[in-house]
Amino acid sequence: MNIHFIAIGGSAMHNLAIALYQKGYQVSGSDDTIHNPSKFRLEKYGLLPKEFGWFPEKIVSDLDAIILGMHAKKDNPELLKAQALGLKIYSYPEFLYEQSKNKTRVVIGGSHGKTTITSMILHVLNYHEKEVDYMVGAQLEGFETMVHLTEENDFIVLEGDEYLSSPIDMRPKFHLYKPNIALLSGIAWDHINVFPTFENYTDQFRIFTNSMVHGGSMIYNEEDVVVKDVVESSENHIKKYTYQTPKHFIENGITYLETAEGNLPLEVFGNHNLQNLAGAKWICQHMGIDEDDFYEAIASFSGASKRLEKIAENNSTVIFKDFAHSPSKVAATTRAVKNQYTNRTVLACLELHTYSSLNAEFLAEYKGALDPADKAVVFYSPDAVKIKQLDAVSADQIAAAFERDDLIIYTNPKEFKDFLYCQNLENTALLLMSSGNYGGLDFEELKTMI
CATH class of the missing domain: 3.40.50.720 (NAD(P)-binding Rossmann-like Domain)
Known part of the structure; x- marks a missing residue:
């Protein structure tokens, strides 16, 4: 072609x-x-x-x-x-469907966790040398590309994004895949420039559930009440399987999963990642990987790129970079780091960078999102607000939205960098959350702080 x-x-x-x-x-x-x-x-x-x-x-x-x-x-x-x-003009997801019409399509959806869950699944399959086609939203260790397509593979694993398909196709991408097997991890309002109300946003996941092939299997997080309602109210003739946070404990900064074969140390941590793992296990079992083989492989999974990615560590300091930017992701990531490092000071920094996060009407969704952190900083660029043609937001509006009296707010990249570099990071976990780069922060240079 x-x-x-x-x-x-x-x-x-x-x-x-x-x-x-x-x-x-x-x-x-x-x-x-x-x-x-x-x-x-x-x-x-x-x-x-x-x-x-x-x-x-x-x-x-x-x-x-x-x-x-x-x-x-x-x-x-x-x-x-x-x-x-x-x-013939295709959108990206439309063409992926054309390439996979004769395959078993496995689609991972949800407002958060979909990249990590897809990455976990591919890590396990790769570990056991099971060949599949795939599309994932992050570069993975052991994989040259984020998309792989063949004629011969029976399965294709697709990360199901709810954003629009193309400038001339206003359908969410994941509406086009028609999955045989699907997963929904969680639903929390996002992309408000496209979905102006939470109800409108939630409807996209209802359409996704109803787009599944009849007789298909939906795996869903029953601890998310919105997901639970979306899936359980669907009249589509599909099989429904639930998952939840598995039993685990934290000891000396390591999270252990409790399994029938004993306690399994993990590279990842946080309730949200444990939920992701439970969902990934269900999917892998549907693809022919048994529970013991899943556990053997997942023990070496260290995370998807930019998803709670550890960029530097010594005996007293650890620095994480995370793609989190929506309120639910920010809250889950901050809580996970504090739970993992209870005896350290957690310094959480968040850049408001996306259309939604810089929208004055949406800011209230961030209430309490940084509360688990001992010290919290918000950075945003007034220039980014102008570029997105949004009404200006003030430091007072941000402080009021987060409802945290000691919140530190910066709008100047140099001042934010100076603040970071003058911090004593002894006995500290530094968490940098953004889909941007804080106005040009050099993460390689940052590693030299410890």
Whole structure:
């Protein structure tokens, strides 16, 4: 097949481009800007466009398909040319479904935990040398790409994102996969620019549940009351299996899982990660991995990239970087670190960076999210608010939203960096939560603090 990508440089898009190239397809693409690691990786496979920009002359009638990324706009000149020629235009999830129509589709959904659960499943399958196709939202140790597609593998494991599919397809991505096996980890309001009410957001998970193949299996976290209601109220003819936080204990900073074969030390920690593990176990069992084999493999799982990722540690200090930005993720991650390091000072830093987190009306959702931390800092950039064309938010609004009298707030990247570097981190767990980089914080340099 001859495939052209419009906006090839995105994290998901460039991985799909590489996967199709590895499958033997003829692949081309365009983008107006491409940054590393996408740029380096596309260059490695000879897929980096010779020059940046949009070139309608690349869109010719003998192309078998166009794959359209979210970075493109509706008036993109290449898209307009493709529409004029009547070419088949796919969104990223739409094309993944086309590639997996004859496979057993396993889709992991939820507001939080889906990347980690998908990563756990792939880690276990890889450990036992069970080949599957996959798409996951983070780079995993032992995996070259975030997307892998073949003709021969029976299963495909897909991380099911609820965000929109493309500029011309307003359906959430996970509505397009039609899973045979699915998981829902939790539901907490997010993406308010697209789903303006919690009810509207929750409805997307109802549609996802009802989109499952009849007779399919839904695994769901029964400790999340919204998930429980969504799944149990569904009239779709599917099998329903619950999971919950497994029995465990913490000793000398290590979390142990209680199993029939004895206590199993884990690399990961926190109730949310233990719930993720329980869900991943159910999925793996549906894919032919028995419980003992699952435990053997999961003991070496150290986490997905940027998900409670330990970036530095010595005898008295540990530094974590985490992608958490939504209120439920921030609360779960902060609580997990404090529970794991009860005898240390937990310094939790949160960057408000996404559209939702910088929205004045949404800020109240963060009430109490940083309470488990001994010291709490919020950083946000007024420039980011302007770029997203939102109303300005003040330090007073943020302080009122978190309802924490001793909350420290910074809006200047240099001042935030100076604060960090003057901290005595002896007997401290430093937690840095953001989907950004605090206005240019050098995480490699940060490692030298300890």
